[in-house]
Amino acid sequence: MSDTIILEVARFNPEDGGEPSYQSFEVPLRPDWMVLDGLNHIKDQLDGSLAFRWSCRMGICGSCGMMVNGVPTLTCETLLMNYAPGPVRVAPLDHFPVVKDLVVDLDDFLAKLQKVRPWVVRKDDFKPAREFMQSPAQLEAFHQFSLCINCTLCYAACPVSGLDPDFIGPAAIALAHRYNLDSRDQGIEDRLDIVSQHEGIWDCTVVGECSVVCPKHVDPSLAIQQFKLTATKEWFKSFLLPRGKH
Amino acid sequence: MPQYTQYQPKEHRPKMSAYWYLDNWHYLRYALRESSSFFVAYFCVLTLVQLAALGTNATRYARFEAFMAHPAMIIVNAIALAFFLLHAITWFNLVPRVMMRQILARPTPDIISSAPNYLVWFGATIILALFITGVL
Amino acid sequence: MSAGKRSNEPIVWILFGMGGFLVAFFLPVHVLFYGLLFPAGMVHAPSYQQTLALVRHPLARVYLFALLTFCFFHAAHRMRSTMLDVLNLRHLNTVIAFLCYGGALVGTVFTVWLLMTV
Ligand code: SF4
Ligand code: FES
Numbered sequence: 001m002s003d004t005i006i007l008e009v010a011r012f013n014p015e016d017g018g019e020p021s022y023q024s025f026e027v028p029l030r031p032d033w034m035v036l037d038g039l040n041h042i043k044d045q046l047d048g049s050l051a052f053r054w055s056c057r058m059g060i061c062g063s064c065g066m067m068v069n070g071v072p073t074l075t076c077e078t079l080l081m082n083y084a085p086g087p088v089r090v091a092p093l094d095h096f097p098v099v100k101d102l103v104v105d106l107d108d109f110l111a112k113l114q115k116v117r118p119w120v121v122r123k124d125d126f127k128p129a130r131e132f133m134q135s136p137a138q139l140e141a142f143h144q145f146s147l148c149i150n151c152t153l154c155y156a157a158c159p160v161s162g163l164d165p166d167f168i169g170p171a172a173i174a175l176a177h178r179y180n181l182d183s184r185d186q187g188i189e190d191r192l193d194i195v196s197q198h199e200g201i202w203d204c205t206v207v208g209e210c211s212v213v214c215p216k217h218v219d220p221s222l223a224i225q226q227f228k229l230t231a232t233k234e235w236f237k238s239f240l241l242p243r244g245k246h
Numbered sequence: 247m248p249q250y251t252q253y254q255p256k257e258h259r260p261k262m263s264a265y266w267y268l269d270n271w272h273y274l275r276y277a278l279r280e281s282s283s284f285f286v287a288y289f290c291v292l293t294l295v296q297l298a299a300l301g302t303n304a305t306r307y308a309r310f311e312a313f314m315a316h317p318a319m320i321i322v323n324a325i326a327l328a329f330f331l332l333h334a335i336t337w338f339n340l341v342p343r344v345m346m347r348q349i350l351a352r353p354t355p356d357i358i359s360s361a362p363n364y365l366v367w368f369g370a371t372i373i374l375a376l377f378i379t380g381v382l
Numbered sequence: 383m384s385a386g387k388r389s390n391e392p393i394v395w396i397l398f399g400m401g402g403f404l405v406a407f408f409l410p411v412h413v414l415f416y417g418l419l420f421p422a423g424m425v426h427a428p429s430y431q432q433t434l435a436l437v438r439h440p441l442a443r444v445y446l447f448a449l450l451t452f453c454f455f456h457a458a459h460r461m462r463s464t465m466l467d468v469l470n471l472r473h474l475n476t477v478i479a480f481l482c483y484g485g486a487l488v489g490t491v492f493t494v495w496l497l498m499t500v
Binding site (some may be wrong): 163 | 385387388389390391392393396451463466467470472
């Protein structure tokens with residue numbers, strides 16, 4: 001086996017007015033190297049102008065997501081060896097505007113995330129005198145959905161988020177769901193006002209690829225379908241009892 | 247618009263391919279799964295035609311049966327069957343899992359949510375087959 | 383998107399969901415016999431009189447009504463989303479929704495009429 005591998009890296013520089021293109025680099029192929037190590041080798045040794053994001057190198061900050069051979073991937077926890085003998089194509093995440101090279105613009109995602117109020121919302125002026133007790137069962141109800149690291153791989157995997165830029169998207173809905181399921185939370189009505197619009201859960205047609213690519217096994221697809229059940233129940237409730245507020 | 251794009255207006259916005267469902271096997275499987283709906287509509291209409299023929303008289307029903315025996319119809323119906331099976335399997339693997347999770351509020355193995363559906367499917371198929379063939 | 387009107391999609395979604403179960407449980411055996419085994423002569427088809435007696439049974443009428451109605455709405459909902467997502471016809475959303483759900487309604491009317499007159 002050869003001890004180098006070719007990385008075909010997407011390049012885009014907004015300042016030279018050029019179109020995006022691919023540039024090939026030959027990098028060492030070491031058994032313990034991740035795709036991100038290959039990119040860092042390029043940046044340090046071959047071409048310092050290459051732009052990409054990373055931070056933790058341990059799959060927890062969620063900043064190093066890229067398309068590797070067309071699949072949304074956390075580059076810091078995917079071995080370069082998996083792609084031998086290469087070449088490997090590294091591109092910015094699908095469905096996001098590209099700022100430069102492998103860096104995408106996340107503003108739109110962050111705005112959507114904020115809209116679903118992914119925090120504990122209280123409607124009373126509850127001032128806990130001590131910690132809020134939760135049983136293991138209450139924790140288990142939402143725990144899986146709380147593992148999201150906002151890496152946005154699920155957005156890149158979701159064709160609906162590519163077709164409809166207004167779609168709130170997998171991770172934001174999964175996080176909304178996570179707080180709805182939290183026994184401390186009282187914000188479900190606020191979230192339904194956002195997430196139960198067409199561009200929320202109803203845009204989802206269960207392609208299911210978000211759950212396939214999620215590195216944290218959040219299963220956003222499951223969260224969205226559960227949210228649809230909840231929203232349907234609420235819809236029938238407000239239909240039968242129209243005097244309820246909303 | 248985020249403020250800094252005022253000075254950085256040239257983000258690249260890639261266009262999605264019109265044939266995105268050919269990009270990987272999962273997408274293609276999704277597109278096929280959703281296409282089953284066209285065959286469901288087709289078969290429901292066909293059943294209405296059958297009912298209309300049944301309600302008219304024996305000659306009309308014989309004509310309907312002759313029409314169904316045309317090789318082209320048999321091929322179309324074989325394709326419809328394949329699509330219904332694809333629908334059934336994808337449905338049983340997905341929907342009961344969501345309902346189970348909603349009811350129990352905790353993760354359960356997929357086998358527990360899916361298996362009862364396969365049993366009901368099997369039983370319903372046998373019972374309906376007995377009625378349809380005139381055994382019962 | 384800000385807090386706005388909640389979608390009325392639950393009504394069609396619940397019909398889609400019920401239909402999804404009926405399609406999965408019952409349509410395969412229907413098409414297997416009426417579409418393949420009987421026409422191909424692999425299984426002897428019951429006579430006209432027998433088939434007529436079968437669908438005239440009250441329970442069979444109820445069954446066929448539920449089956450066809452929910453399956454029509456299941457198909458309508460999914461055909462709509464297929465046209466929006468796979469064929470990318472989002473700009474025609476209103477027309478497509480009208481045709482699909484309208485078609486399902488027409489199918490329901492025919493179902494009721496045929497089951498009452500058969
Ligand atoms: S749901 Fe999974 S794939 Fe999506 S942002 Fe969160 S961790 Fe990433
Ligand atoms: S660098 Fe933090 S998740 Fe990959």
